[in-house]
Amino acid sequence: MARDRLIYLPLGGAGEIGMNAYVYGYGPEGAERLILVDLGIAFPDMDSTPGVDVILPDISWLTDKLDRLEAVFITHAHEDHVGGVGHLSPHLKTPIHARKFTANLARRKLAEKGQDVGLVKTAHPWPAQIEAGPFKVGFLPVSHSIPESAALVIDTPAGRIIHSGDFKIDRTPVVGEPFDDALWAEVARGGVRALVCDSTNVFSKHPGRSEAEVKPNLEPLVKSAKGMFVATTFASNVARLQSLAKAGEAAGRSICLMGRAMRRMTEAAVEEGILTDFPKTISPEDAASVPRENLMLIVTGSQGERRAASAQLSRGKYFGMELKDGDTFLFSSKTIPGNERDVAIIMNNLSELGVDVVTEADGLYHVSGHANRPDLETVHQLVDPQIVIPMHGEHRHLREHAKLADRLGRVGVLAPNGTMVDLAGNQPEVVDHVETGRTYLDGSELVGQFDGVVRDRLRMALNGHAVVAVMVDDDDEVLEDTWVDLRGLPEMDKGGPLADRMEDYLARQLARIDTRTAGDDEKLEDLIIKGVRKVAQDEVGKRPEVTVLITRLAAE
Structure with a gap:
């Protein structure tokens, strides 16, 4: 009989900074009961995602298994951890647990979208725990750059996991709870199978500084x-x-x-x-x-x-x-x-x-909210886990953190987005790779990363756009007056108006085609697109996006 699995699967936030979403599951293979930790967003830029409002994790792997999803747990109220709640919670339809400050902001996000604020449940800090299928989850207070941040203590039949969330070791945080070494040591006393840990500042070699220093x-x-x-x-x-x-x-x-x-x-x-x-x-x-x-x-x-x-x-x-x-x-x-x-x-x-x-260049007016390398070492020693899984960082951060764990005598696991790791056995094992990606909030609509919307927008930005209108009579003869309108391309080239040159070229090309080509929209469109791009490439070195409008005249 096959043993139950304890799986860890990042859908976002591992291999990037932002868009955090981590799945844990326990049970027989393919039937694990699941929880989701964090549901964050990332922000677009004009170079790679022009016009996009917000970037969200692709949670399609999870939405295909909603009957197995027990709950969502939010570690803190930063946008890269809670920002997706208003956009994606309708697709999950499950309780969302968070401490009171985070819950307050999560409810505001749902209210703004006209959604059910009752989905958000206020959680009490450790030692309180929330039962979610085979899991018991507690919110362990940590210091960070936002109030009421929490690590998650996730108890499973296969052992305890500590998911650090974003944290720093700050014993004088000005507002919020200080880092409590004794509490962390107490939580770890019974043994910890895996520490899933923030990696943002793993390359910073000096101990982190307190907010009180600012x-x-x-x-x-x-x-x-x-x-x-x-x-x-x-x-x-x-x-x-x-x-x-x-x-x-x-x-x-x-x-x-x-x-x-x-x-x-x-x-x-x-x-x-x-x-x-x-x-x-x-x-x-x-x-x-x-x-x-x-x-x-x-x-x-x-x-x-x-x-x-x-x-x-x-x-x-x-x-x-x-x-x-x-x-x-x-x-x-x-x-x-x-x-x-x-x-x-x-x-x-x-x-x-x-x-x-x-600016903060001289260190007087800002301190980081993430644990530096010496602080990560302190937490490794406090928790003494069997396994360390770096998260919340670019790939280079994860890799460096895994090396650090190995040097400190633990098993470091490099698990970027889409890597499913089984933690239940004697050694962690990568058991699957899941296709992960991004979902774009584009205006009021959610579009997939590969739906072509942003790709086409980038192509138009890089190469411009041409609209070509052509008329075909009822005998499948192309009429001479082809019309071209350009956007994002020079009006004039070295030989005159670029649109006129395209129209002249198309007129010569279309005058030579047979009725079979003229009668087939797909073939006619392909010929026109190639013609427009040839002229643009020859004259201005661009290959524009082309929209072809074919009007067919019916006999009276």
């Missing part, structure tokens, strides 16, 4: 500023928001929060009792009447998002506010890899306005 540096910076003071950070970093606001208050400035995410996070933190003494804030409308030297704005857009407050302020007025020569703008955040160009654009725009830009 706070004393902010007040003198704000006090020394002459004009308006503006700061941006991650909206979810509630501790940093409070430190910034307190520094502004101590400098005698009125505080204004700008950006929907900033207001939503602080509202949720106040509602759940996490923020109890946040300084009084004023509205953007009221801020417009406050003298510049007495005003501090805390704004969204630390990663260069085009529509966020930081970008809008760098381009001109926003809610009546305008930055001027002598103002100060602080980036109290680290630029996520891939966002460097967008952030640099904002910084340069601000510089052109005469604004003094301050």
Whole structure:
């Protein structure tokens, strides 16, 4: 008789930073009962996903097995862990468990989409556990850059798994719970089969720094500023928001929060009792009447998002506010890899306005929310797992973390997205590879990565687009007047108007075809596309996308 399997399967977040979604399963092969940990998103860029609003994990493997899915567990309220709830929960139709702050934000996401907020269940921290089929799951408090983050203690018939979520070792986090070494040691005392662990900062060789180290540096910076003071950070970093606001208050400035995410996070933190003494804030409308030297704005857009407050302020007025020569703008955040160009654009725009830009480059005004290499080593020693599975990182992070685990005497398993690992036996075993990908929120619709929508958009961006209209009479004779309209291509080439040259070429080609070709839409379209691309390639070195409109005239 075959033994039951204990499977781990990342659908997102392993081999990339963002879009976290991890499946655990227990039971006979092909009939395992399943839970999902996190349901996050990633953000698009104009180079690879133009026009896309949000990128979500492809959960089709899971939706084919909904009768086996017991529950969803969300570790914390960062968008790359909870952002997919509003978009994908209708496809899962299962309870979503989260601690109260995360649950508050998850319900807001469901409410915005007109969905059932009752799907979200508020979980109590460890030692409370939630039964989900063969699993018992507890939320183990950890320190991170957002309140009420949790690792998950997942008890199974095959042993205990600790899924770290995002974490750092911070014993003085300003807001939220400190890292509790004794609690982690207690949870690990009975033995841990596998530690599935954050890998983001595995290459950072110095011990992580506490959020409390940032706070004393902010007040003198704000006090020394002459004009308006503006700061941006991650909206979810509630501790940093409070430190910034307190520094502004101590400098005698009125505080204004700008950006929907900033207001939503602080509202949720106040509602759940996490923020109890946040300084009084004023509205953007009221801020417009406050003298510049007495005003501090805390704004969204630390990663260069085009529509966020930081970008809008760098381009001109926003809610009546305008930055001027002598103002100060602080980036109290680290630029996520891939966002460097967008952030640099904002910084340069601000510089052109005469604004003094301050960054975290000297380490005074930002600390990471993820465990550095020495902190990962500490957690390995506290937990003493048999197996370490790195997650939450690019492939190079996972590989380096697996090497670290091996050096520390554990079995390190490299399992990027789509790798199914059975943890039930004496040694972890890769038992399957699942096709994983991305789902795009494009406007109001979800489209698959390979549906062709974004691919065609990229092709048009790279090569332009030509529309060709042709008429065919009832005798399958092509009429002479073919019409070409171009978008995203030069109007003129070295020989004259490009559209005219295409029309002339097509007229000569179409005059020579037989009625069999003219009577077959597919053959006629193929001939026209080849003709347009030949002219474009010869004249301007491009192969445009081509849309052919064929009108057939019926006899009277």
